[in-house]
Amino acid sequence: MTSAITATGLRKSFGGKAVLDGIDLEVSAGTTFSLLGPNGAGKTTIVQIMSTLVHADDGEVRVAGHDVARNPAAVRAAIGVTGQFSAIDSLLTGQENLLLMADLHHLGRAEGRRRAAALLEQFDLADSGRKTAQTYSGGMKRRLDLAMTLIGEPRIIFLDEPTTGLDPRSRRVMWQTIRGLVAGGVTIFLTTQQLDEADELADRVAVLDHGKVVAEGSPEELKRSVPGAHVRLHFADATGLDAAERALGGTFRHDDTLTLEVPSDGGAVAVRELLNRLGDTAAEVDDVSVHTPDLDDVFFALTGRPTAEPTPEMENAR
Amino acid sequence: MTTLTLAVRDSATMTRRSFRHVLRSPASLVVSVAIPVLLLLMFVGVFGNALKAGLGAVSHGAYIDYLLPGIIVITAVYGCQTTTLAVNRDSSEGIIARFRTMAISPSAALNGYAVGALLRTLVSMALVFGVAIGLGFRPTAGAGRWLAAAGVIVLLVLALTWLAVAFGLAAKGAEGTTGFLLIVQLLPFISSAFVAPGQMSEGVRWFAANEPFTPVIDTLRGQLTGTPSGGTTLAAVAWCAGLALAGFVWARTLSRRDINR
Numbered sequence: 419m420t421s422a423i424t425a426t427g428l429r430k431s432f433g434g435k436a437v438l439d440g441i442d443l444e445v446s447a448g449t450t451f452s453l454l455g456p457n458g459a460g461k462t463t464i465v466q467i468m469s470t471l472v473h474a475d476d477g478e479v480r481v482a483g484h485d486v487a488r489n490p491a492a493v494r495a496a497i498g499v500t501g502q503f504s505a506i507d508s509l510l511t512g513q514e515n516l517l518l519m520a521d522l523h524h525l526g527r528a529e530g531r532r533r534a535a536a537l538l539e540q541f542d543l544a545d546s547g548r549k550t551a552q553t554y555s556g557g558m559k560r561r562l563d564l565a566m567t568l569i570g571e572p573r574i575i576f577l578d579e580p581t582t583g584l585d586p587r588s589r590r591v592m593w594q595t596i597r598g599l600v601a602g603g604v605t606i607f608l609t610t611q612q613l614d615e616a617d618e619l620a621d622r623v624a625v626l627d628h629g630k631v632v633a634e635g636s637p638e639e640l641k642r643s644v645p646g647a648h649v650r651l652h653f654a655d656a657t658g659l660d661a662a663e664r665a666l667g668g669t670f671r672h673d674d675t676l677t678l679e680v681p682s683d684g685g686a687v688a689v690r691e692l693l694n695r696l697g698d699t700a701a702e703v704d705d706v707s708v709h710t711p712d713l714d715d716v717f718f719a720l721t722g723r724p725t726a727e728p729t730p731e732m733e734n735a736r
Numbered sequence: 737m738t739t740l741t742l743a744v745r746d747s748a749t750m751t752r753r754s755f756r757h758v759l760r761s762p763a764s765l766v767v768s769v770a771i772p773v774l775l776l777l778m779f780v781g782v783f784g785n786a787l788k789a790g791l792g793a794v795s796h797g798a799y800i801d802y803l804l805p806g807i808i809v810i811t812a813v814y815g816c817q818t819t820t821l822a823v824n825r826d827s828s829e830g831i832i833a834r835f836r837t838m839a840i841s842p843s844a845a846l847n848g849y850a851v852g853a854l855l856r857t858l859v860s861m862a863l864v865f866g867v868a869i870g871l872g873f874r875p876t877a878g879a880g881r882w883l884a885a886a887g888v889i890v891l892l893v894l895a896l897t898w899l900a901v902a903f904g905l906a907a908k909g910a911e912g913t914t915g916f917l918l919i920v921q922l923l924p925f926i927s928s929a930f931v932a933p934g935q936m937s938e939g940v941r942w943f944a945a946n947e948p949f950t951p952v953i954d955t956l957r958g959q960l961t962g963t964p965s966g967g968t969t970l971a972a973v974a975w976c977a978g979l980a981l982a983g984f985v986w987a988r989t990l991s992r993r994d995i996n997r
Contacts, residue, residue, distance in 0.1 A: 469837045472994040495839035505830035507753070509760045521749040522840050524742075550760065566834070 421480075422447040422574050422605035423468060428477035430463055430629075437463050439629040441477070445622075447573075450596065450606040452620035454613065454717070459626040461609040462502065465578045468607065469499045482574055498572030502579045504559035505566075508552035512543050512562050515551060516569055523570040530569075537565040542591065557588035564595065574605045581615060593619060613717065627721045641710040644719040648679045649689055651696075652705040662701035666692070684708040743841035750848020757822060758856055768814040769860045773867050776800075776807050779930060780871060790935055797961060800873045804865075805956035806929025809949055811864050812893050813920050815857030816900035820913045823849055823904025832905075833995050846901055846987055853897040854890070861889065875960040885959040888969075891976035892952050896920065898983030905990040928953050948975035 421444050428441035438460045445451040453461050466472040468481055470490040479486045482496035506515050513534055520530025538547040541561040546554065551562060560580070567575060577596070581589045596606055596619055610616055616623045617637045624634040633640055641647070653659045653676045662678055663669055670679040682688045689708065696703060711719075758765055779787070780800050788799040826832050826845075835845050865873075877885065903916040926944050927933075933944035944950055951971035957963050 466995065471833055471836055491839055494837055497837065499834065499837040501830060501833065503830045505834035507826075507831050508829060509757050510753070514756065518749065518753055519838075521752075522746060522835075522838055524745070570838070 420447045421445065422449075422482060423451070423607060424478075424480045425464070425468070426478045428464070428467065428479060429475045430460075430467065430472070431475055437629050438467075438474075441626075441629070441631060443624060443631070443634075445605060445607060447605050448600065448603045449621040450600050450608060450619050452616040452623045453607070453609040453626055454611070454616045454623050455609075455626035456611060460629045461626055462578055464626075465499070465501070465576050465607070465609060469497055469576050470494055496572060497574045497576060498567035498570060499576045500560075500564050500567045500578070500580055502582060504556075504563040506551050506559055506562050509550060511548050511550050512538060512554070512558075512565075513547040515562060515566055519566045519569045525569075533569050537569060540595075541565045556583060557585050560584060561588060561591065564592065568595075568599075572604070574607070575599065577606060577608045579609055579611065582611065625717060625720055632720045633716070638710070640716045642683045642685065644711055644716050647682060647684045647708075647710050649682045649684060649692055650707045650709055651678045651680065651703050652676060652707075653678070654702050654704050658701040658703070661699045662696055662703075665695060665699045665701065682708075684710050739841070743844060743847075746841040746844030747847035747851065750844050751851045754822075754848050754852025754856070758852070764818045765856065765860065768811065768818055768857070769863045771814050772807050772811040772860075772864050775810060776803065776864070776868060776871065779803055779807075783930075787931055791932055797874065798872055800868060800871055801875075801961045802957065802963075803930065804868050804873050805953045805960060806924055806927070806949075807864060807868070808861055808889065808956060809892065809927075809929060809953055810921075810924050811861050812857055812889070812896050813924060815853060815860055815893065816896040816920065817917050818856070819849060819853040819897055820900035820904040820907075820916065821910060823901050824907050824910055824913055827905055828909060832991075836991075836995070842992070843988070846991055849901050850894070850897050853900070854893050857893045857897075858889075876962045877960050881959040881962075884969075885956050888952060888955050888959070888972055888976070891973060891980065895976040895979035895983065898980050898987055900983075902983045902987040902990060905987060923947055923949050924953075928957075948979065951975060 423443065423445040425441050425443040428438050428443075429436070430438040441460075441464065443451075443453075443464075453464060455461050463472065467474050468479055468486060470486050470493055473487065481493045484492040484496070486493050507518065510518065516534035516537060517530055520534060523530075525533065534547075535544075538544045541564065543558060543561060543565070546558065551559060554562065564577075564580065580596075581592050584592065593615075596608070600606055606619075608616075608619060620637060622635065623637055623640055624631045625640070626632070633643065635643065648670075651662060653662065656673070656676065659671065659673075659676050659678060663671055666678070666680055668681070671677075672679070680692060682692065689706065693703070693706070780803065784799040784803075788802075791799075791802060832845060836842075875882075899916070899920075903913055907913045907916075926940060927947055927949040928944065929949065933941045933950065936944055951968040952975065954968040955972040958968070
């Protein structure tokens with residue numbers, strides 16, 4: 419697969435404080451890549467560098483095959499960006515905002531009007547298209563912002579915390595839109611603090627902490643890589659439980675529920691091997707379930723903190 | 737399309753956006769006409785006779801003939817208040833950052849502000865001129881001198897506009913623009929707009945004689961009403977061109993620096 423975005427040895431400091439401390443990333447074309455991390459981890463800075471708004475101190479970034487430092491114009495022609503704050507013209511109507519973007523993409527009058535109307539419809543803004551954007555709710559502004567990004571039909575889209583602060587309905591619309599875009603071959607670079615969002619949407623996730631990538635992989639791989647994954651075995655009676663505990667060793671026993679927790683990566687091979695070992699004993703297994711930690715556990719294991727809690731010095735570095 | 741036609745097309749798009757803003761909030765246009773008109777009424781009706789006596793040999797006609805060029809400069813100043821606040825709002829709303837991630841001519845957004853502000857301010861000035869003529873302003877200029885006056889006015893508005901764009905980009909929030917606005921709003925009062933600098937106390941007189949608005953006002957007065965402008969045209973053009981260039985270069989630099997949020 420070809421790469422839509424690559425970053426090599428990316429570094430950036432603000433006021434002597436390293437915000438990005440050697441970032442390497444690779445995003446395959448036509449996939450969703452999620453950068454996961456708390457406030458102040460450096461997510462927005464990475465998006466700003468990749469979208470030509472901020473210069474890196476060191477390292478190389480290529481987007482759509484072009485170096486962002488040497489050929490920013492070619493990068494801009496390939497990308498669309500929706501940031502954390504709605505970048506809309508609040509004095510214009512929703513429709514005028516879209517037509518402004520259409521004009522700046524040199525779409526031509528008829529094509530601009532056609533796409534603007536379709537996007538207003540798609541984002542549930544058709545009824546408010548003729549009202550000025552300053553009358554919109556927060557969710558409507560964010561939807562308009564994304565519609566403005568999409569009108570130029572970019573092949574690579576950066577979404578910086580697109581659902582932070584959104585109501586559940588707008589969030590679902592956003593998720594559906596992202597899935598639809600990826601199905602159409604668009605590459606999505608998504609930053610989020612919400613683990614379920616990365617889990618739901620991303621093909622690959624990089625966990626960012628203190629300006630470093632502390633883990634990278636598919637959501638499944640990440641969840642399996644941390645301690646806490648286990649296979650839970652339920653037995654018909656205490657005899658089976660005893661037998662299994664002796665056979666397996668190093669397990670955690672719950673007498674009240676007649677279950678045994680066996681540390682494991684939870685993969686199919688490991689589960690089959692585990693059941694084979696029990697097959698030699700008298701233990702009769704009623705039920706088997708695999709428990710993998712969610713990304714919250716992953717984040718906690720990697721950084722020693724829950725995701726929601728930025729450290730004070732990281733807040734200051736912003 | 738060539739780079740130049742793209743730049744012109746994008747700049748035109750951005751200028752249309754500026755016009756929409758004026759139509760959406762006509763209050764700002766009304767204020768930028770109302771304040772100079774109020775000053776005009778007050779200085780002609782309340783202080784006119786007293787100030788006229790003090791001017792003595794400097795002015796031969798009615799006080800309004802002496803006053804109007806200063807009022808035109810004040811109109812330009814209030815026009816640039818609208819500009820700097822609009823630029824600052826765009827900057828804090830993040831739409832300038834959005835423009836910068838798009839494949840558009842880098843100068844288009846700035847040109848849109850400048851052209852929009854120039855036309856908007858010229859409309860305000862035409863209205864102020866109309867009111868002044870109704871109040872008894874009698875310019876003696878022929879076509880050639882009107883043209884010269886118009887040229888100086890355009891240069892002045894360009895200078896103030898580019899400074900307004902740069903200060904709007906540089907300020908962290910709307911409060912950050914107040915310093916610049918206070919200075920440009922105060923400067924006409926310490927110039928030859930209302931009384932001749934010769935009437936002022938010594939330190940102030942030196943300042944009033946040498947600040948940029950005085951040669952601009954004296955040149956306009958000379959062209960419109962035929963008072964001797966004492967070779968101030970060169971100084972007026974030099975000040976305006978210099979400030980316009982400084983504002984333009986500064987705005988361009990600011991528009992290319994890394995954004996920070």
